[in-house]
Amino acid sequence: MTSDSATADAKRLHPIRASGTLALILLFTFIGAFIAFAFALAEGEDWTLISVLGAGAALMFLLWLRENHMAMSAANAVRPSRTEMRALRMMPVQVVLVLLYVVAVQVSVNYAPGLSGFVKGALQSLPIGLLAGWLVAFVYIIIESDEMVRRMQTIATAMGAGATLVAATGWGLVAMHAGLPDFASVFLFPAFAVFYTLASVWVTRRFA
Amino acid sequence: MNNHLKTLRAERGWSQAHLADLLDVSRQTIISIENGKYDPSLPLAFRIARVFEKPIEAIFDEEDAA
Numbered sequence: 001m002t003s004d005s006a007t008a009d010a011k012r013l014h015p016i017r018a019s020g021t022l023a024l025i026l027l028f029t030f031i032g033a034f035i036a037f038a039f040a041l042a043e044g045e046d047w048t049l050i051s052v053l054g055a056g057a058a059l060m061f062l063l064w065l066r067e068n069h070m071a072m073s074a075a076n077a078v079r080p081s082r083t084e085m086r087a088l089r090m091m092p093v094q095v096v097l098v099l100l101y102v103v104a105v106q107v108s109v110n111y112a113p114g115l116s117g118f119v120k121g122a123l124q125s126l127p128i129g130l131l132a133g134w135l136v137a138f139v140y141i142i143i144e145s146d147e148m149v150r151r152m153q154t155i156a157t158a159m160g161a162g163a164t165l166v167a168a169t170g171w172g173l174v175a176m177h178a179g180l181p182d183f184a185s186v187f188l189f190p191a192f193a194v195f196y197t198l199a200s201v202w203v204t205r206r207f208a
Numbered sequence: 209m210n211n212h213l214k215t216l217r218a219e220r221g222w223s224q225a226h227l228a229d230l231l232d233v234s235r236q237t238i239i240s241i242e243n244g245k246y247d248p249s250l251p252l253a254f255r256i257a258r259v260f261e262k263p264i265e266a267i268f269d270e271e272d273a274a
Contacts, residue, residue, distance in 0.1 A: 084234050148237040148246050207245050 054102070061095050086144040094137045101130040131189065148207065156203045160196030164188060167195075210269040214242045216260050230259050 104127040115123065142153045168191065171183040217227055224242075228235040231252065240246035248256065257264045 146233040146237055147249050147252060148240055149234055151246075207240050 054099070057095075057099065061092075065092070087141045087149075090137045090141050094134050094141075097130050097134040097137065101127050101134070104130055152200075152203045152207055156196055156199040159199035159203070160192050163195040163199070164192045167191060209247045210244065211241060212267055212269075213238070213256070216262070216267065217242075220260075227259070231255050 108124040108127060111123070142150055142157070145153060168183050168188060174180060175182050217224070224235050224238045228238045231238075233252065237246065241248055253264050253268060257267055260267060
């Protein structure tokens, strides 16, 4: 099969397709926005925005899953390496954990106060356990990747964490002098998700 | 660092995916090495030399000093 006919076959097999990178960027951006607004509105009753962002995050996740399935099942598909398979298996786990984290926060804020004792404590501490699970999956992907991908992810993590620290500290300095509201620490995780995604794009273009 | 990976791979009629499979790395890594955007670690360089049955110096060159 020539290269041109292989490309034509690939286009015929999946005519509507987002690039893998674009799908991943949209996914993480929606998740970041979803978490941020979920916290901002946790004590309010405005479920419309949370529902729209949550639905957007779920749709982006399905788009990413569809993109990967089409890429792997196309006639001209390259079989992913063992390290890539490990990362591909853990990414849906990460997304599910994040979505469960937001649900758990909503439950703990809206329903746990009505409970008491061990159940109340367990519900209100559940969100951080889910976030810790996300972190374990994140570190697993980095450790199990091949050396170049691991290097790229480490650089992106350092850039994302650095940007998050600079943004949070910068806002803290502004808030301190201008009397504006502080940057709540619960927003650090969604901020890191967005900065890490942007850093990943830059690092991928730098090395690939 | 310069390398002759692309030439050696073409001589054997191997695709990037096949070479990545032999070395247990991603195809992205092979692409980046061939384009000179990434220098492999020593263990990977040894694996590459073993796969091509050549010494490391025959595959990788230090860049000329300016």
